[in-house]
Amino acid sequence: MTTVDRREFIKSAAMSAAVAAAAGSTRAFALPVLTAPGVQWNKAPCRFCGTGCHVLVGVEDGRVVGIQGDLKADVNKGLLCVKGYHVGQILYGKDRLTTPLLRKDGRLVPISWEEAIDTVARRVLKDPKGFAMYGSGQWTIPEGCAGNKFMKGGLSSNHLDGNPRLCMSSAVTGFLSTYGVDEPAGVYDDLDQCDVAIMWGNNMAEMHPVVFSRIVDRRSRGEKVTIIDFGTRRTRTTDHADEFLLFKPNSDLAIANGIAHLLVQNNAYDKDFVARHCNFRQLDPEKPDAMQGKPMTFDEYAAALAEYTPERVEQISGVPADKIRLLAALFARRDIRITSLWCMGMNQHTRGTAINCLVHGIHLLSGHFGKPGDAPTSLTGQPSACGTVREVGTLCHLLPGGRLVANEDHRKHAEGFWNLPEGRINPKPGYHTVLLFEKFCTPTDKGGDIHTLWVQVTNPGQSLPNLHKLFKAKKGLEDKFLIVSDVYPTATTELADLVLPSALWVEKNGMYGNSERRTQQWFKMVDPPGQARDDCWQTIAVARRLFDLGFEGMKNKDAEFLFTFKDKGGKPVPVWDWNHYYDINVDEAFFEEYRPFSKLKQKDLAPYAEYARTRGLRWPVVQQPDGSWRETRWRFSEFDDPYVKKGAGTQFYNSVTKDDKALVWFRPWEPPPEGPDADYPYWLCTGRVLEHWHTGSMTRRVPQLHRAMPAAYVEISSTDAARLGVRSGERVALVSRRGRLELPCWIGGRGDCPEGTVFVPFFDESLLINELTLDAHDPFSKQPDYKKCAVRVERVVTTGAAR
Amino acid sequence: MAISGLVVTMDDAGVASVLAALRADPRITLGPPAGVRQPVVIETAGPAEDDAVWAWLRSIPGVRFVDVAYVHFDQGEEHDHG
Numbered sequence: 001m002t003t004v005d006r007r008e009f010i011k012s013a014a015m016s017a018a019v020a021a022a023a024g025s026t027r028a029f030a031l032p033v034l035t036a037p038g039v040q041w042n043k044a045p046c047r048f049c050g051t052g053c054h055v056l057v058g059v060e061d062g063r064v065v066g067i068q069g070d071l072k073a074d075v076n077k078g079l080l081c082v083k084g085y086h087v088g089q090i091l092y093g094k095d096r097l098t099t100p101l102l103r104k105d106g107r108l109v110p111i112s113w114e115e116a117i118d119t120v121a122r123r124v125l126k127d128p129k130g131f132a133m134y135g136s137g138q139w140t141i142p143e144g145c146a147g148n149k150f151m152k153g154g155l156s157s158n159h160l161d162g163n164p165r166l167c168m169s170s171a172v173t174g175f176l177s178t179y180g181v182d183e184p185a186g187v188y189d190d191l192d193q194c195d196v197a198i199m200w201g202n203n204m205a206e207m208h209p210v211v212f213s214r215i216v217d218r219r220s221r222g223e224k225v226t227i228i229d230f231g232t233r234r235t236r237t238t239d240h241a242d243e244f245l246l247f248k249p250n251s252d253l254a255i256a257n258g259i260a261h262l263l264v265q266n267n268a269y270d271k272d273f274v275a276r277h278c279n280f281r282q283l284d285p286e287k288p289d290a291m292q293g294k295p296m297t298f299d300e301y302a303a304a305l306a307e308y309t310p311e312r313v314e315q316i317s318g319v320p321a322d323k324i325r326l327l328a329a330l331f332a333r334r335d336i337r338i339t340s341l342w343c344m345g346m347n348q349h350t351r352g353t354a355i356n357c358l359v360h361g362i363h364l365l366s367g368h369f370g371k372p373g374d375a376p377t378s379l380t381g382q383p384s385a386c387g388t389v390r391e392v393g394t395l396c397h398l399l400p401g402g403r404l405v406a407n408e409d410h411r412k413h414a415e416g417f418w419n420l421p422e423g424r425i426n427p428k429p430g431y432h433t434v435l436l437f438e439k440f441c442t443p444t445d446k447g448g449d450i451h452t453l454w455v456q457v458t459n460p461g462q463s464l465p466n467l468h469k470l471f472k473a474k475k476g477l478e479d480k481f482l483i484v485s486d487v488y489p490t491a492t493t494e495l496a497d498l499v500l501p502s503a504l505w506v507e508k509n510g511m512y513g514n515s516e517r518r519t520q521q522w523f524k525m526v527d528p529p530g531q532a533r534d535d536c537w538q539t540i541a542v543a544r545r546l547f548d549l550g551f552e553g554m555k556n557k558d559a560e561f562l563f564t565f566k567d568k569g570g571k572p573v574p575v576w577d578w579n580h581y582y583d584i585n586v587d588e589a590f591f592e593e594y595r596p597f598s599k600l601k602q603k604d605l606a607p608y609a610e611y612a613r614t615r616g617l618r619w620p621v622v623q624q625p626d627g628s629w630r631e632t633r634w635r636f637s638e639f640d641d642p643y644v645k646k647g648a649g650t651q652f653y654n655s656v657t658k659d660d661k662a663l664v665w666f667r668p669w670e671p672p673p674e675g676p677d678a679d680y681p682y683w684l685c686t687g688r689v690l691e692h693w694h695t696g697s698m699t700r701r702v703p704q705l706h707r708a709m710p711a712a713y714v715e716i717s718s719t720d721a722a723r724l725g726v727r728s729g730e731r732v733a734l735v736s737r738r739g740r741l742e743l744p745c746w747i748g749g750r751g752d753c754p755e756g757t758v759f760v761p762f763f764d765e766s767l768l769i770n771e772l773t774l775d776a777h778d779p780f781s782k783q784p785d786y787k788k789c790a791v792r793v794e795r796v797v798t799t800g801a802a803r
Numbered sequence: 804m805a806i807s808g809l810v811v812t813m814d815d816a817g818v819a820s821v822l823a824a825l826r827a828d829p830r831i832t833l834g835p836p837a838g839v840r841q842p843v844v845i846e847t848a849g850p851a852e853d854d855a856v857w858a859w860l861r862s863i864p865g866v867r868f869v870d871v872a873y874v875h876f877d878q879g880e881e882h883d884h885g
Contacts, residue, residue, distance in 0.1 A: 007804065010875045011832070011844055014808030017873035018842030019834045022810045082871055691871065704807075707854065708871035749868055 017085075043070055043615065044522035045512050046084045047505045048693040050137075050380030051075060051208050052514025053084055054615045057506055059525050064088040064506065073615040075188060075518070081209040083693055086702045090504065091526070093701030097487060097501035098530025108499060113531060113578070117538075119498055121545035123452040123481055124155065128553070130451040132159035132436055135394050136458035137167065137382030139535070140510035141519070142590035144388035146539040146563070147456065148400065153418045154543060154553045154562050158405050158430030159450065161396045163458040164385040165433040166465075169781035170347040171378040172390055174356020177281075177291055177780075178364075179662050181601050181654035182390050182402055185635040186339070186375025187516040187618060191215050193373035194339040196226045196330055200359060201252065201345020201787075205236035206690040206750075208343070208379055216240055228327070230255070231345075232685060232787075233715070233759055234752040243323070246754060249683050249788045251317035253351055254669040255324065256358035258313035261305040262328030263365050270334070270367025274298075274664070277650050278364050281663045291353070291780045292656065296666065304666045316669060331366040337373025338363070343381060344687065348787050353780040354667035361664040370637040370650045380515045381694070387513015387520075391603060392594065396430035401597030405429055417596050419556045432782035434775055437464055440480060441473035454483040456535050457502070461492035462695040462765050465784045466738050466775035471495070485535050490697045491765045502535050503528035504698075509587040511611065517603075517618040517632075521611035524582075536590070537581050544576035565589040601654060602643045672788055673776040676756065680736060680790035682720075683757040686769050687787075689750075696763035712764035713746040716793070719755045721747045724795050731796040734758065736789055739771035742796055758793060762786075805853035807845045808873035809860070815839060817865015824863050830856060842872070 039058040046053045054073030058066030067088045071078040100116035101108035111119075124131045135147050139162070151160040175182045191197065191214045204212040218225050229241035230252070238244045247255060263269040280301040284294040296304070310321030331338065340363065346355045360376050368374040380386055393400045400417075403410035411425040431439055431450070437460065442448030464470045474480055474495055484496040487504045507528040511521045528534075540563045547554035547561050554562045567573050567584050574580045588608040598605040604620040606629040611617065617631040622642045624630050634640040636650055644651040652662045676683055691709040692699040699705045714732060716724075726732055728747045733740055743760060753759050760769040774789040813821045818839060825831050825843060830852075834842035847853045853874075860869050 007806070007846075010806045011846060014806050014844045014873045014875065015832065015834050015842065016808075018808035018810055018844060019837075021808075021870065021872040022834070022837040022840040022842040082873070085873065703850070704871060704874035707857065707874070 039065060041068075042523065042525055044506055044510075044525075045383060045514070045520040045616070046080070047087050047090060047383060047698070048083050049208060050382055050385055050515040051211050052383065052512065052516070052518055052520060052616065053080055053210050054520070055080065055084060055087060057088065057525055062526050064091055064526060070615065075514070075615070076210045079210050079213060082691060082708075083699060083705065084210070086704055087505075089702045089704075090698040091507065093488060095489060095701075096529050096532065097489065097499060098532055099501060100531070101499040103497045108496070113533070113541075116498060116500055117541045117545050120454065120483055120542045121549060123483070124542070124546060125549065125551065127451060128155045129157060130449055131155065131157065132431065132440070132450045132453050134433070134436065134453060134455045134458065134460060135160065135162040135389070136456060137162065137164040137380065137385030137389050138457045139384060139388045139394065140508075140587070141384060141387050141392055141513060141594070142509075142511060142587040143456070143536045143539070144384075144392040144394045145400070145590040145594050146536045148392055148394050149418055149562065150539050150543050152399065152405065152425055153414070153420050154546075156424055156426045156553060158396050158426050158428065159436065160394060160430060161433045161436055162389045162394050163433070163460065163463060164380075164382060164389040165395060165783060166348070166463060166786075167344060167381045167783075168347050168378065168385050168390075169395070169783040170349060170352025170356055170778050173291060173353040173778070173781040174360060174378075177353060177357050177656070177663060177665065178360040179636070179652050179654060180656040183386060183517055184375065184377045184515070185370065185637075186377045187633045188214060189633055190339045190373050190375040190377060192218070193337055194225065195336040195373065196228065196338045198228045198230065198338065198340045199237055199241070200230050200340055200342040201232065202342050202379070203231070203235040203237045203687070204341060204343075204379070205240060207381070207688055209690065211379070212237070232683070233754065233757060236690075236750060243326075245319050245323055247317040247319050249685070249757070250351075250672040250675070251669065252346065252355050253358060253667060254308060254313045254316040255319060256355060256362060257305055257308035257666075257669060258310060258324045259328045259331060259362050260358070260365055261308040262310070262325060263331060263362070264302045264305060266328070266332065268328070268332035269365045273367035273369070273650075274365060277652065277661050278664050279657050279659070279661045280666070282666045289779060293665070301664065301666050304668070308669075331362060331368060334367070337371060338368045339373060340376045341379060343379045345787060347378070347781075347783055348785055349783075350673055350776050350778055350785045351667070351670065352778040352783050354665075357665040358667055360662075364662055364664050370634060372634065378515070383514065384512035386515060386517065387511065391513055391598070396432055396436075399425070399597075400594055401599075401603060402601040403597070413600065414597070417593070419558065421557050424553070433464075434470065434777055434782060434784060437470040441470060441477070443477060444479050448477075448480075451479060452481040452483065454485070455492060456485040456538075459486070459490045459492045459695040459697050461490060461495060462768060462770065463762070465770055465773040465786060467768055467771045468739055470775060485538055486697075487532070488697050488701060490695070491768065500538055501530065501532040502538070503532050507532070508534045508536075509585065511587060511591060514616070518616040519605060519611055519619065520616035521608070523612070533578055534581065536586060537575070537578060540586075541576045541578075672785075674774055674790050675788070676790045680792050681756070682791050682793055684734065684736065684772060684789050684791040685757060685759045685787050686762050686773060687759065689761045689763060692761070692763035694763065696765065700763070700765075709763075712743060712761050712767040712769065713749075714743040714793075715746050715749055715751050715753050715759040717753050717755045717757070718747050720758075720793070721745060724793060726795050733794040733796050734760070734772060734791045735794060736772035736791045738774070741767060741769060741772060743767055758791065805845075805847050805850050806875045807853055807857070807871065809843050809845065809857075810870040810872055811841045811843055811860060812867045812870070813839045813841065814865050814867055821863055821865040828856075
């Protein structure tokens with residue numbers, strides 16, 4: 001290809017992208033691909049969000065040189081968002097971590113891997129009970145398997161939690177409370193068939209643009225899809241909405257109860273579905289911390305809802321009573337299909353479990369469940385929050401396959417599958433994320449009983465709430481030791497005592513599980529830089545060092561090393577030795593060890609090889625008489641789910657009440673733990689932007705994305721800005737009870753806050769908004785509320801940089 | 804060489820003046836507009852000039868914001884983290 005041809009081709013691609021983005025404004029598009037001889041293309045899921053788009057990765061001379069949307073992928077059908085198109089460049093930031101670093105005399109200095117692994121092992125030996133691990137929804141499934149087995153099966157410690165605690169654990173408790181089992185019943189196919197899509201505090205246009213395009217693109221084909229956007233601020237999603245319902249922060253429970261009330265009062269609920277498939281439940285006032293609650297009758301349920309009249313809901317939420325009636329009328333219709341979608345808005349909430357339960361309840365009450373297009377569906381923010389954390393069970397109370405450490409039978413099952421001596425797994429749940437960091441950042445003599453914390457594949461120094469308390473307080477605590485495995489320097493490595501350089505994405509084999517129960521696989525395509533190595537290997541190497549030092553927990557029931565893997569001839573392979581790590585496919589070995597767990601709650605997984613040849617499969621994946629493997633799209637529905645009894649229609653076979661019924665909950669609206677007052681008169685909401693993924697540690701290394709959104713800002717209404725006397729680009733200080741931060745204003749930008757609310761994205765490590773946020777959390781899910789705290793806004797009298 | 808595919812979003816009242824400014828710059832190619840969203844391609848000698856054009860776009864009265872859809876730099880352009 002000549003230079004001119006190439007330039008014209010690139011210009012054409014750039015224009016295609018811009019036209020698609022401008023016309024659809026969904027920020028998802030397909031581009032032509034510049035192909036060249038010698039480039040090898042292989043499949044992989046995108047490294048970023050929980051959508052699970054597949055990309056094709058072009059490799060030449062050991063380097064990723066191209067990315068294209070994968071036309072064979074059901075999820076994205078060749079489309080990608082702007083982050084997806086640039087995902088290959090996350091490998092090539094110039095400050096990649098390439099050698100282990102140990103803090104000596106206050107400075108991080110290079111050391112050997114041998115010293116690094118030995119250092120971690122010695123920290124375990126100091127006191128295994130005080131050693132904790134903090135993982136990630138970006139862990140691959142095998143990495144999660146390794147961490148889980150190392151901690152729970154090796155150290156007999158459940159002090160393993162992960163960052164999905166911060167993003168979707170309320171969705172988990174919502175599913176468990178309602179259906180007795182985690183994860184959505186529906187799939188993305190619902191978006192192709194729904195008549196109404198309701199966004200519950202969910203800016204899907206920016207956060208999940210490719211999935212959102214599945215809805216919006218239907219309109220361009222002449223289909224009618226009504227989009228209803230519930231929000232506390234206008235966003236890019238609002239641009240596409242038929243109805244935008246602005247509600248006061250924390251009032252969503254009142255709205256949901258108002259809809260349920262009208263369905264009952266108007267006798268418009270689905271009586272047949274309710275009679276056959278639902279029980280009713282409320283919290284037990286004598287045991288308010290018990291997630292199981294206590295039964296209630298339908299009449300008691302109706303009576304509890306009675307106070308949520310449209311007028312009362314309007315008073316609480318600010319949503320006009322007529323709009324509440326409109327929503328109830330939509331749910332009352334049997335001739336349309338309704339899909340509800342939510343993400344952080346409902347989950348990062350001190351009442352997260354409750355609002356999740358209420359939205360499920362509206363769908364069950366109205367019978368909008370289990371038919372294509374009729375689904376309550378949560379979305380995840382990380383690529384394997386579902387696969388690695390919810391399914392593998394890398395939270396402090398879980399075992400693989402949706403099992404609990406506190407349940408004796410579940411422990412016995414796990415000990416059997418892992419070939420452990422009986423009683424090895426500790427029955428006591430470990431510390432959840434907020435408590436874990438609190439214990440780590442508290443002096444030992446004051447009850448801080450976590451002395452060492454190993455963080456893999458996440459950046460809590462930026463993403464935790466109330467950072468001064470939960471992270472920065474570690475500084476100066478001489479007996480605390482922070483280990484961080486990562487690919488770039490981050491806000492977390494700033495306080496690390498030991499930094500371990502990790503391989504990233506296609507520099508290693510991997511498996512993810514996306515938001516719609518789809519398990520995905522990829523193979524290593526390029527080498528990691530310098531001495532960077534797989535996180536999975538790091539865990540195994542530490543385990544082996546402990547084994548060599550005589551640590552009993554690193555032996556299985558047969559006194560073999562806990563992570564003994566054999567080649568096809570049955571000969572053990574020393575995978576703890578990096579030179580032999582890729583002698584076998586360690587991912588496959590972990591996955592096949594994990595697979596039996598998946599059948600315990602009907603989350604069946606296929607053999608590894610099936611995932612290697614497909615663009616993912618949605619569980620339960622059940623083998624057919626002809627030997628093939630069939631995925632399941634709609635769970636609990638007879639027409640698609642093989643576990644539903646013939647003739648049942650719908651069957652909630654993991655039912656909490658053991659009668660194949662789901663639970664419709666009553667949960668009252670309550671005031672928030674912190675709200676605006678005279679001293680702190682604004683609501684602060686935090687969140688994400690299209691160009692950056694989470695804490696920006698990868699996307700801020702991609703020049704195109706960094707330049708498109710170089711720094712955080714505070715979005716403020718024009719009315720409030722006028723009152724404060726500030727214009728776009730001028731700086732203001734946000735002050736909460738926990739911290740202070742100066743930022744430039746953005747007025748009338750992408751989003752639009754109502755008066756009294758400000759919004760700040762959290763991607764910018766130089767402007768840590770989480771120094772201000774609240775660590776109050778949901779009592780069941782333990783998920784903090786990043787969406788609502790009180791701040792004041794002060795004008796800063798300097799000449800600040802504009803956007 | 805740097806080539807960017809961008810979407811310029813304009814205020815309703817500023818569409819005509821913004822478009823006139825864009826058309827007057829030979830480095831900018833305009834695509835078919837979608838309401839107040841104008842797709843453009845910028846072609847410049849390198850990232851520094853591309854940055855300057857980008858900054859200028861954002862400073863034009865009537866431009867609400869500039870979104871990136873696609874950017875190409877030639878190999879060898881390294882990036883200083885934020």
